[in-house]
Amino acid sequence: MSEEKINLNSIEAFRAYEGKLLFTSNHFDxxxxxxxxxxxxxxxNEWIHWDDDRCAETPxxxxxxxxxxxxxxxxxxxxxxxxxxxxxxLGGLFRGVDNYRLHAPVRAGDKLYLKMNxxxxxxxxxxxxxxxxxxxxxxxxxEKPCQTGTFIIRYWEL
Numbered sequence: 391m392s393e394e395k396i397n398l399n400s401i402e403a404f405r406a407y408e409g410k411l412l413f414t415s416n417h418f419d420x421x422x423x424x425x426x427x428x429x430x431x432x433x434x435n436e437w438i439h440w441d442d443d444r445c446a447e448t449p450x451x452x453x454x455x456x457x458x459x460x461x462x463x464x465x466x467x468x469x470x471x472x473x474x475x476x477x478x479x480l481g482g483l484f485r486g487v488d489n490y491r492l493h494a495p496v497r498a499g500d501k502l503y504l505k506m507n508x509x510x511x512x513x514x515x516x517x518x519x520x521x522x523x524x525x526x527x528x529x530x531x532x533e534k535p536c537q538t539g540t541f542i543i544r545y546w547e548l
Contacts, residue, residue, distance in 0.1 A: 399476040401547060404520055407508045412522070413472040415504040417529055418464075420456055422498040428460045442498075456496040461504075461526050461537050462487065468504050475545075483544045485519060490539030494528070501529040502536075509540060517546030 396413060398404055422442065429439045437444055438455045445451040475482065496502065505525045512519040520543050525535035 393472075396473040398473050399479050401480075401518055401545065404508065404518060404545065405511060408511050409509070410507060412506045412508055415468045415472060415506075417501050417503050418468075420496055420498060420500045420502055422454055425454055425456050425460065425498055428463065429457060432457075432459075451495070451497070453497040453499055456498075456500075458490075458492040458537065461496070461502075462490065462524075462539070462541070465504075465524065465541060469506070472506075479548060481517075481546045481548055485542040485544050488521075488540040488542065490537070492537050493534060494531070494536040496526075496528060496536055500531075503527055503529065505535075514544065514546075517544060519544045 396407075398407075425439055429435070434457055436457075438451065439457055440454065442454055445454045503526070505527065507523045509521040509523040511521070522541045522543065524537070524539050524541060526537040527533075528536050
């Protein structure tokens with residue numbers, strides 16, 4: 391049985407989550423193949439993302455490391471696994487990222503999850519700007535997030 395998605399099909403639906411946890415994602419594996427595929431797509435050739443042997447021999451690494459901008463690129467997929475927006479009722483436009491930080495490396499073989507909340511909602515002349523708070527965690531590591539940040543998306547009713 392599939393999990394029911396959060397319905398965000400109106401401006402009021404977003405307001406109901408302001409200051410609250412929106413969802414916690416399912417756990418997902420960060421694989422060497424995923425890291426290398428992402429790096430290929432963005433032209434990143436740094437050895438810490440490619441050289442399994444060298445990384446395994448480097449004590450503070452242990453395995454290839456996920457590029458810090460890979461986690462934000464997963465946001466759309468993780469969001470729409472848990473929430474739905476009816477684009478026939480709402481328009482949406484990505485506005486930016488605030489204070490995105492890498493706090494700890496994510497290695498090939500780690501299992502991750504995302505906690506997303508709505509930090510605040512700004513009223514706009516037409517519609518709202520939603521500030522989503524993001525915290526990525528590595529399963530089995532300490533309770534601190536490995537990456538944090540805020541994504542801002544503007545919504546308006548059609």
